[in-house]
Amino acid sequence: MASLPILTIIEKCPVSPPPATVGNKSLQLTFLDVLWLKFIPVHTLFFFDLPITKTHFTQTIVPKLKNSLSVTLQHFFPFVGKLVLFPTNITRMPEIRYIEGDSVSVTFAECNLDFDDLSGNHPRKCDKFYHLIPSLGNTCKVDDYITMPVFSVQVTLFPNCGISIGMTNHHSLCDASTRFCFLKAWTTIASHGSDETFLANGTLPVFDRVVKYPKLDESYLKNAKVETINEDYQLPRLSGPTDKVRATFILARTVLGGLKQLVSTQLPTIAYVSSFTVACAYIWSCMAKLHNKNELALFGFAIDCRSRMDPPIPSAYFGNCLVSCMATAKTNVITEKEGFVIAAKLIGENLQKMLTDKKGVVQDIVPLADRFPNGMPTIMTIGVTGTPKLKFYDLDFGFGKPKKHETVSIDFHGSISMSASKESNEDLEIGMCLSATQMDAFIRIFNDGLKEYLV
Missing domain, CATH: 3.30.559.10 (Chloramphenicol acetyltransferase-like domain)
Incomplete structure (x- = not known):
């Protein structure tokens, strides 16, 4: 049948x-x-x-x-x-x-x-x-x-x-x-x-x-x-079958608070520790443990620079207005016992440098090809798509707010998505796409790490 x-x-x-x-x-x-x-x-x-x-x-x-x-x-x-x-x-x-x-x-x-x-x-x-x-x-x-x-x-x-x-x-x-x-x-x-x-x-x-x-x-x-580009040009398309699975991880406000306290205690001179910074650092350190190789690791995310242009431009400006911020480290550095804190320090310092640069965010904008003229090195690369600042769970077409929001395009390149959670705007919702075997291992690393850091 x-x-x-x-x-x-x-x-x-x-x-x-x-x-x-x-x-x-x-x-x-x-x-x-x-x-x-x-x-x-x-x-x-x-x-x-x-x-x-x-x-x-x-x-x-x-x-x-x-x-x-x-x-x-x-x-x-x-x-x-x-x-x-x-x-x-x-x-x-x-x-x-x-x-x-x-x-x-x-x-x-x-x-x-x-x-x-x-x-x-x-x-x-x-x-x-x-x-x-x-x-x-x-x-x-x-x-x-x-x-x-x-x-x-x-x-x-x-x-x-x-x-x-x-x-x-x-x-x-x-x-x-x-x-x-x-x-x-x-x-x-x-x-x-x-x-x-x-x-x-x-x-x-x-x-x-x-x-x-x-x-x-x-x-x-x-x-x-x-x-x-000609008439035969096509953008990449998602297609199956694939062995990949997607899962969502919630970092609650209390958990984020504990991670921020840990970073602030061990790095008392750090200027500011945000929920976004510690969430990114924690995921980065967990992913490095998952790969378990001594290689270069890159963590990147985009910053909305509308308010950071000189002069600032309207928040309702139509189009793209993003600049990238990157942190790099050897994976063995961010997988050791203090690896999460080191990851938070690296991400926080790069973010702080970009946001406080008196010359403005645009001065550092160069094409990726110019950053790596000899081609991208073989590294563990993780990127973040989305931002907790946009409240997608508040959208309502007239039949109720969303039960779930997914960024399916992270399947293309192994990035993670990040947004405010459905339950609370102070909780963070992180979407991940990995092979089934990797996902099982990541879940274990993710949960064990929180037990270790938040005892």
Whole structure:
């Protein structure tokens, strides 16, 4: 007997802003966007407890999400535009261009996987999540330029259990801060049925290109090698089967407090110890023990530099406005007994140096290729995506706040995700993707370490 399909498509449709509300527009990228041109797409997934039938889903939820998305897009036109690249004119900056009639691809589907299993914290098979994530669509050649879609949505029903809303965006479109502003607008409009409340109380995006560093634009565009992109170009796509599993770890406020106290006691001269710093340091030291090799280890994370530019730029600035901060150490240094504290010192010092540099954060921004002219060394690399400052668990489309938030794109490169927890904004929620064997070992290392440090 043939098994039932995991995913059944109910409807696939284009969603555009209301007619004549936007007009033809374009938004030129800056070097902070060009940095992400060939980077992996961002896959975000929300689960909502919503025990409804397929009939209720198609008659109520589907039209509500379509209509509210359409209204939202008129205020955030780049989400419905296309990335435009100029391979034959390598000095021309890429742009996101909206032409009247452009649309976002939205898929509505039904899934027979276990909703409670997928929305848990325990280790779950990574490839199950790939059914819930939309692709961006194909690259297209038009005259002398190339276009790519930058945003897509998939809403999936788990009958009588809940729904998931999966989103994919090209990273050159925006960073997490802009994406959160977009989602805040969409959820507000969906909850109230119009954009009146959003316009009265929300924040409209700032499209002015206030980040002006022509030399950096030129340098980053050169490193992007846009001339190699043609109509066959595809961004990386997640696909299974895979032996990887994903799990979520919660570092509660009391645990974070204990870790901060430990660092402050052993490093009394350290300027400031944050929850983010000790969380990163603890994960870094645990991952080093997991690899159990004496090699170079790099830990990197992004800093939103809107408020740190000189002069500062608006918090609602649309696009990417991130700079990277990195710490390096030999793994044997951060796996010894005091390894966690050393890791916290290294991360804290690099963070403090960047944030207090009087010359501004931009002076240290150089393409990764320039940092490692001979290629990336063979090292254990961990990166953090997300930030605890954005409260994704507060988003509500009108049918309750999310049961679970997942950053599925960490599956690409072994990064970790970090966000404020559902239970408390002072707790941290950390998502990880590892092979099943590595995950079992990491869970043991993670739990044993907390017992040792917080006795």
